[in-house]
Amino acid sequence: MKKLIAVMLVLMMLIPAAMAENATETESTAGICGGWTTAKDKTITKEIRSLVKKATKDLVGVKYEPVRYLGSQVVAGTNHRILCKATAVYPDAEPTMKILYLYEDLSGNVTITKIVDAD
Numbered sequence: 001m002k003k004l005i006a007v008m009l010v011l012m013m014l015i016p017a018a019m020a021e022n023a024t025e026t027e028s029t030a031g032i033c034g035g036w037t038t039a040k041d042k043t044i045t046k047e048i049r050s051l052v053k054k055a056t057k058d059l060v061g062v063k064y065e066p067v068r069y070l071g072s073q074v075v076a077g078t079n080h081r082i083l084c085k086a087t088a089v090y091p092d093a094e095p096t097m098k099i100l101y102l103y104e105d106l107s108g109n110v111t112i113t114k115i116v117d118a119d
Helices: 002-022 046-056
Strands: 036-038 062-075 077-088 096-104 110-117
Touching: 046 062, 046 077, 046 096, 046 110, 062 096
Parallel strands: none
Antiparallel strands: 036 062, 062 077, 077 096, 096 110
């Protein structure tokens, strides 16, 4: 019985990896837990604005305005990548483009996991 369970666990781990290896560049890994999915519709919706607002509510000094929704990753919750215009809060500040990586947990809480320059 233990051997059967061990074999099943190994197969469960290998099948998603094999599927990802066989995917072409245009295919999404949306069905695989942990794979990033590129957003088909990059439009900023009310929901996306709400995510950014929740994540940045305690930040001071920089205002983030979402520009494009780049994609998501299913984990124990959802990771989101959002292209934002970042503007420091002082006179004549030049905006820069940043990618916000947000984590939305299963309870709807949102936190910033990473901010990178968008080149």
